[in-house]
Amino acid sequence: MEDFLSQLNKEQLSAVETTEGHIRVMAGAGTGKTKTLTSRYAYLVSELGISPANILTVTFTNRAANEMKSRVRAMLGDLDLGFISTIHAFCTRFLKEEIYRLGYPKNFIVIDTEDQRQMLQRIFADMKITLRDTTMRRTIDQVLEGKKITDDYISEFIRNSSEELLQKIAAEPEKNNQIFLRYLYEQKKNYGLDFNDLINFTGYILNVFPEAREAWQSRMQYVMVDEFQDVSQKQYAIAQTLSAKHGNLFIVGDSDQTIYSWRDAHVQLFLDFDKKYPDAKTIVLKDNYRSTPQILKTANSLIAHNSVRFPKELRALHSDGAKTLYFHAKKPQDEANWIADTMGNLVSQGASLGDIAVLYRSHFMSRGIEEILIQRKIPYRILSGISFYERKEIKDVIAYLRMLTTQDDIAFLRAIQTPSRKIGKKKIEFLKEYAEANRISLYNALLENLDSEIFRGTGAKRFVQAIAATQKGMENKPMDDILDEILDLSGYTEFIRMDAEQDRLDNIAELKQSVAQAAHDPDANLEDFLSRVALYGNLDKEERRNAVKLLSVHAAKGLEYPFVFVTGLSEGLFPSAQIETAEEMEEERRIAYVAFTRAKERLFLSENEGGGDANLSKFPSRFIFESGEENLEFVRPLPDDLRKNALRKIQQSEESLQLLQNLFFVGDRVRHKIFGEGKITAVDISAAAYVVQFDNLKTPRSLQFSAKLEKLPD
Structure with missing residues (x-):
């Protein structure tokens, strides 16, 4: 144990040996956060004699939990490390012991996101909900997530039997409330809890049942939370409650790597820890063991543009390397070819393909890279994702296109089932038997039985009509129009x-x-x-260690590679076009920072100016300019007019974000130099306008955000 402690630097050792009280460790990328956390755990057990049963260590992912367990066992031997887990895994274990207090069985099932979507599909079908009414995503966000923000629903969920929930459903006139009640009914029928419930039920029991709270507070003498910048308010509350008796709460993370605000992570919780606990000690890990000084200069320069952060600059302990290499391409194919060429150069210089990773902001951006790697016969693996042409929706669309050409049975069985057309197993079995008996395809079997009783009330006719209508004059239609037509007509x-x-x-x-x-x-x-696509999809599925890694930036969190390519660095892609506030832009910048700091030996940045949606030209990302042009090696200089136009567009975007940051809110009283005093009644972000009802006007006025309005005291 002493040998391991001797390998820690001064700040890491302080974090390990400061065992009592509230401790915040600001651990920059590559500064040995996992090593520090693991050493602290081992120190508590071996030096202080604390039992693993009295130490709760919460990690952000299962991968991180397994990695930490592996390291601890290598140091201390085979121990029961069940309390090193994700927050959801801990809550599941907690509820297995405590949920009886709510009259719910301990053998409940955990409903994952796919289960959730299937339940909603059944609910939509029963309620005859269409796209005109809502979407699956909107329902999950606004109804399920919205109504489970608090734990108010839990008492109703527990108190009402399934029959009582059915009565409430029948009496409920409001659509969203009925959807939610139906969802609770489906949950109760299956004894299921979704991911929100795991957190909410745990918090509820800890708050409502003092004996449970006191027992778990006595049990958890030390609480440690990894990747604290990514925890939600409710997860934080559980950690606070569990640590309240002994007062030992240790948090570690990096405010510059908060990239999960869409999961309710709040970077401010991390930054305000010392305000919540004035006795808290803050330890900063700044010595970076991963990246070259040149990579860190790029990353430090980028993240310095964020205002909501704990100010720190990473120090590189790695030897000098080459500058970050930046390539601007005219077309997407040029960017992909440059990446493949550069990989070839790295390999010729002694690198392994397994040393190379390509990171992108969104999964759809992998398509062009995958195609060029396949063409060049460069082996690759998609990490935490599926190859582009293997993704469900892509295989669905390809099946529809094949129904216009080969009409093979494989394509038929996929297309006929998606979306649902009320053609279940019995009807498919009938078609198979008929096709076998008559030596014809399944599609032809359907054509010959289209008017039979068995297909009455199904979507079979619409399916056939969509194919026939699209095929008509197909040789004279552009391929992209053919695709749109078959997808529209088929539903x-x-x-x-x-x-x-x-x-x-x-x-x-x-x-x-x-x-x-x-x-x-x-x-x-x-x-x-379709022949070309078939080749892309027919890849060797064997796991190959010596292969290029392709993954999203979010999937790359916590990983590192000698050579990292960050692709698609264009305005509208990275940062995303969906950014509407300065806060969201800061998160995009943190995502780029995470991408940059995955690199150990050299970082490569690239983008292209053409081939986007509707063939609109794209500009280089602001993150390239913010990285410091002095820190970059340009493969070729940016054209002056492109650079000037890009910087002008970025400046306009920043001004717009700044304007949005200073918005008035509904209910604010304002004064206009012409219209006088009035009240904001609505804020339309998409139109960048306020709706104001002025006291002296009969009807409201829509005013641009740039209108000169003075806020009046409440």
Whole structure:
């Protein structure tokens, strides 16, 4: 144990040996956070004699929990480390012991996101909800997430039997309330708890049942929370409650790596820890063991543009390396080719393919990289994701295109089932038997039985009509129009919009772009495109260690690679076009910072100016300029006009974000130099306008955000 402690630097050792009280460790990227946390755990057990049963260590991911357990066992031997876990795993264990207090069985099931979506699909079908009413994503966000923000629903959930919930459903006139009640009914029927429930029920029991709270507070003598910058207010509250008796709460993380605000993470919780606990000690880890000084100069320069952060600058202990290399391409294919060429150069200089990672902001951006790697026969692996042409929605769309050409049975079985057309197992079995008996395809079997009783009331006719209508004159239609037509007529477009999962919508948009690019070849046809796609999808599925890694920045959190390519660094992609506030832009910048700090030996940045949605030209990302042009090596200089236009667009965006940051709110009293005094009645972000009802006017006025308004005292 002493040998291990001798390997810690001064700040790491302080974090390990300061065992009592409230401790905040600001651990920059690559500063040995996991080593410090693991050493602290081992120190508590071996030097202080604390039992692992009295130490709760919360990690952000299962991967991090398993890594920490592995390291602790290597140091201390085989121990029961069940309280090293994610917060959801801890809550599951807690509820297995305590949920009886709510009259709920301890053998409850955990409902994952796919289970949740399937439950909602059944509810939508029963309520005859269409895209005109809502979408799956909106329902999850506004109804399920919205109503489970607090634990108010728990008492009703526990108090009412399934039959009573059915009565409430029948009497409920409001649609969203009825959806929520139906969802609770489905949960109760299956004895299920979703991820929100795990947190909410744990907090509820700790708050409502003193004997449970006191027992667990006595049990958890030390509470440690990893990646604290990514915890939510409710998760924080659980840690606070559990640590309240002994007063030993240790948090570690990095305010510059908060990238999960969409999961209710709040960087301010980390920054305000010393305000909540005035006795708190803050320890800052700044010595970076991972990256070269050149990589850190790029990352430090970038993140310095954020205002909501704990100010620190990482110090590189790594030897000098080459500057960050930046490539600007005219077209997406040029960017992909440059990445593949550069990989080849690295390998020729002695690097392994396994040393190389390509990071992107969103999964749909992997398509162009995958295609060039396949063409060049460069092995790769998608980490924490699925290869582009293996993704469900892409395989669905390809199946529809094949129904216009080969009409094979594999494509038929996929297309006929998505979206649901009330053609279940019995009807499919009938078609299989008929097709076998008559030596024809399943699609032809459907055509010959379309008017039979068995298909009455199904969506079979619409399916057949969509195919026939799209095929009509197909040889004279552009391929991208063919794709849009079959998806619209078949109902798939409405189905995927109802689902409203942004990644899926982005993936389909990216496939449409691929089809549009293929259509530029006057000799190309749909059959050729499908043949090429089949080659992309028919990859060797064996796990190959010596392969390039492709992954999103979020999936790369906590990982490191000698050579990292960050691709797609264009305004509108990275940062995302969906950014509406200065706070959201700071999160995008933190995501870029996480990407940059994955690199150990050299960092490569790239973007292209063409081939985006509707073929609009794109500008280099502000994150490239903010990284410090003096810290970059340009493969070739940016054209002066492009640079000037990009900086002007970025400046306009920053001014707009600043304007949005200083918005008035609904209910604010304001004064206008012409209209006089009035009240803000609505704020329209998309139109960048206020709706103001002035005291001296009969009707409200819409005023641009830039209008000169003076806020009046409440």
